[in-house]
Amino acid sequence: MKQNTLSAEGFESTYALLVRSEEKDRSMFEGVAYLVFTLTAVFSIWQMVQQPISLPKGNVIHTTSVAHSTDTAQRS
Numbered sequence: 001m002k003q004n005t006l007s008a009e010g011f012e013s014t015y016a017l018l019v020r021s022e023e024k025d026r027s028m029f030e031g032v033a034y035l036v037f038t039l040t041a042v043f044s045i046w047q048m049v050q051q052p053i054s055l056p057k058g059n060v061i062h063t064t065s066v067a068h069s070t071d072t073a074q075r076s
Contacts, residue, residue, distance in 0.1 A: 012020075
């Protein structure tokens, strides 16, 4: 069932009706929610960047030497 809405200019399009009936409080709430999500993502990335990384200093096994030693063991 279509209902025609008439204004001073005549028939309004569906888009015009949607824009006119937009909920202002909801728009503000969505903006705040997007801001909070963005800030939490930025904070999480910043926190991860600030964490120190500890690398092993001794007894490091290089993958090339391990692969080479396994090849030689299989050939024997």
